[in-house]
Amino acid sequence: MxxxxxxxxxxxxxxxxxxxxxxxxxxxxxxxxxxxxxxxxxxxxxxxxxxxxxxxxxxxxxxxxxxENKNALFSAIAEIGFQKYFETYQKELEKTDQDFKGRYRALGWTYFQFIMANRQFARIMFGGMGVDLKNHPTLSGVSRRTYRQLHEIIRMGQRLGFLEQGKTREKTLASWAMIHGIAMLFLEGRLQMKNDPKEMENFIQTVTEYAYIGMK
Missing domain, CATH: 1.10.10.60 (Homeodomain-like)
Structure with missing residues (x-):
C-alpha cells in the first residue's frame, strides 16, 4: 500500500x-x-x-x-485532521479481520501513513505548535480519542490472552511511543522510505508488532 x-x-x-x-x-x-x-x-x-x-x-x-489568534485557528484545523485520521483508520480496519492483531497493525500503519502524508497537520495535531488543549476543549476531546482507541485495543489483547493482564495504561503509552517514535524517525529523515510500498507497510507493521510482543 x-x-x-x-x-x-x-x-x-x-x-x-x-x-x-x-x-x-x-x-x-x-x-x-x-x-x-x-x-x-x-x-x-x-x-x-x-x-x-x-x-x-x-x-x-x-x-x-x-x-483570537493563530493557535485558535490551528485548533480548528487540527479538529479536521483528527476526524480525517479516524476515517482513515476505519477504512484500514475494514481490510483486516478486526481481531486484536488486525486492529493493532491497522492502527500503527494508519498512524504512520497519516503523519507522513500530512506532515504539517501532524505538527499541529500532536503538539508541535504548542496549541494549549486546555484552551480548546473540543480539540482536547477529539485528540484524546486517539489514546482511547489504542487503550481499547490493548484491553482487547489482554482479554484474549495476547497480552499480560495489568498496567494497561503503561502498555498503551509504550505502544503509542513506539508507533509515534518510528513515524518521527522517518519524518525527520533519520530513516529513509522504502521504494516498494508493500515492503514499507510490512516494515512498519513488523515494528509495531514488536511493541506488543514485548508486552506478552
Missing amino acids: AVSKKKLTPKKLKTAGRPSKENGVNVREALIQAGVELLENTSLEDISLRKVAAKAGVSHVASYHHF
Whole structure:
C-alpha cells in the first residue's frame, strides 16, 4: 500500500473571494479553508491570521471575530485532521479481520501513513505548535480519542490472552511511543522510505508488532 498524499481539506468553497450568503459559506469556514490551503505550501511558522484572512477574502479585523489568534485557528484545523485520521483508520480496519492483531497493525500503519502524508497537520495535531488543549476543549476531546482507541485495543489483547493482564495504561503509552517514535524517525529523515510500498507497510507493521510482543 502506498503512502498517499491526499489533501486534508474540508468541503471546497464554490467561489473564490469574500464569503457571501449566495455561496453558503460563512466567514469562519472560509478562514479554516484558507488556512488548510496555505498549509499546502507555507510553513506553520510563516502562517499568520493576516495571511489567512487575505486568502479567504475577508478583512484582518474580521478574522479576530472568529479566532483570537493563530493557535485558535490551528485548533480548528487540527479538529479536521483528527476526524480525517479516524476515517482513515476505519477504512484500514475494514481490510483486516478486526481481531486484536488486525486492529493493532491497522492502527500503527494508519498512524504512520497519516503523519507522513500530512506532515504539517501532524505538527499541529500532536503538539508541535504548542496549541494549549486546555484552551480548546473540543480539540482536547477529539485528540484524546486517539489514546482511547489504542487503550481499547490493548484491553482487547489482554482479554484474549495476547497480552499480560495489568498496567494497561503503561502498555498503551509504550505502544503509542513506539508507533509515534518510528513515524518521527522517518519524518525527520533519520530513516529513509522504502521504494516498494508493500515492503514499507510490512516494515512498519513488523515494528509495531514488536511493541506488543514485548508486552506478552
